[in-house]
Amino acid sequence: MAKTNPGRFFEDYTLGQVIEHAVPRTVSGGERALYHALYPARHALYSSDAFAQASGLPKSPIDDLAAFHVVFGKTVPDVSLNAVANLGYAEGRWLKPVYEGDTLRSTSEVIGLKQNSNGKTGVVYVRTRGMNQRDEVVMEYVRWVMVRKRDVDAPAPEAVVPELSKVIDAKDLVIPEGLDFSNYDFTLAGEAHRWGDYEIGETIDHVDGVTLEEAEHMMATRLWQNTAKVHFDATFRPDGQRLIYGGHIISLARALSFNGLANAQMIVGLNGGAHANPAFSGLTVKAWSEVLDKAETDVPGVGAIRLRLVATKGGAPFALRGEDGKYLPEVLLDLDYWALMPV
Template sequence: MAAKTNAGWFFEDYSIGQVIHHGVPRTLSGGERAMYHALYPARHAIYSSDAFARNCGLAEAPLDDLIAFHTVFGKTVPDISLNAVANLGYAEGRFLKPVHAGDTLVSRSEVVGLKQNSNGKTGVVWVRTTGENQLGDVVLEYVRWVMVRKRDVDAPAPKTVMPDLAAALNPDHLVIPEGLDFSGYNYGQSGEPHRLGDYEIGERIDHVDGVTIEEAEHMLATRMWQNTAKVHFDATAREDGRRLIYGGHIISMARALSFNGLANAAMIVGLNAGAHANPCFSGDTVKAWSEVLDIAQTVAPGVGAIRLRLVAQRVGAETFSLKGEDGKYLPDVLLDLDYWALMPV
């Protein structure tokens, strides 16, 4: 009898130019927003209030940008990272259109890079993933690369192809949501008075608060995004018998913690780079800090752009620490994320 179950893709299953259409379409609702705000201390006003969003030129409050990211990402897991050893990085991510309750999202990925590792047991796969809504509008695109196991260690290595990826998005390539206007931005309601001119390149911000990661919450979040990676649920999938916390859970936690000091970094529009520097496990207490990398103007009224490095680390590590003298991430650094956000000028 032919097997009907899916054991996932292995390194030798991928080829350059291959396009993978991922199942299953997902219609989002206000339920995802409520659950997201229950899981994370998310308080950015433009995602919390229709009235606030209308004052900013939008028809209603869109869903949090990372809801769109996790939904699009989760669709790719059965085909891209079910047999992954590690999710290594992100680049060239652009949020192209706000996602609203009632939108249905689908994902597809194109293989843009392959490189077998020297051990012959694993290889790195680069994919460019695109998320579309029910109208065929692209809402999100990004490149990520993962280390994937080989099914057969004797399978021949493919020709090495490594994509040429931009170190950061040019601010001119950021897409501003249609109608967005921060000229009448309500700082009293947003939670903080700080605007773009209050920040300086090189400035570092300690976001102060911490959250202890719980096993049940991270598994609930990962299931919500329909992420099926074994290492997040099955304690036998790792030699140490521990469930690995989904990296997206740490991204959302750090972004939510960054509200304290960056409340008006209102919308994420670009993802320049990202690394899950070290694994996170239940019981770890996570804190976050940010560094201002760049500042830019946009053509939208009252809207500027701020480029931020967001770092999540375990409590106990020295604040603003990142890498050692050897250039490697320090062991308590969990996330290093470089992104563009929109902020009132």
């Protein structure tokens, strides 16, 4: 019997199945520094222990998206090794900040299955949870992927498509214990714009651009122990290109959004997201945001803001879809998330 992991095929998933993903990981100052070397990340809460402590946290956490990548990376060998496409995200929530010294592991529960009409592939819906060494859930999200069948003649399972919230209700967002923006230092944070300064419908061109490099996206993707061959092996795709992990574009766009959204400090909800077009080394990525919604929270000084974050490889800001309703070819990412800001 071959000892290497062939990945799971569509017929290997059953509704309600819980997969414990391998290779727990302890994060340290090394992951923090690498995150700052790989992305132009500048949000002060994730850069400075002193700033985090002034905001009521014990110290500066690992970037929320780094925590997401660690949790996500573990699922790849079990969920997406034979995936044809990563179709979507929903109901993502960050529940506990992750700090240096924490050890993360992940589990995924199969919450939906639907064979495609061609009989060759199916869609698998999983709810993934990341846990720390105290078995506290630090984040959870739903992801659905299209997976190949091993045997096209295998019978189709009963189709179950989970009902997923299009948007997380603001009252379901979890604000980290102790967070307090009442003494927030806007000068140290880098911008004066507070929650009250943003209007629903407002758009922000983040102006800066970053040209993608093979060494950088591979180092980032490896750091999260994501094993998908297509990111690392130039001989894997017929065109000889290494497809860049979608999460690399998410982190890059989020970091670029500092310029205009420096005070959107913590990501607490992931409503949805689409990797609209593939990204490759050599492209220059820019980003723009749109304020989709705003909500007050129970925590004094803390407001929630719902943002669309779009990464592009060119073109004018604020263009998203063509007349046919499809994403424009220059759009790489369309992400919908909730962040916390000082009011």
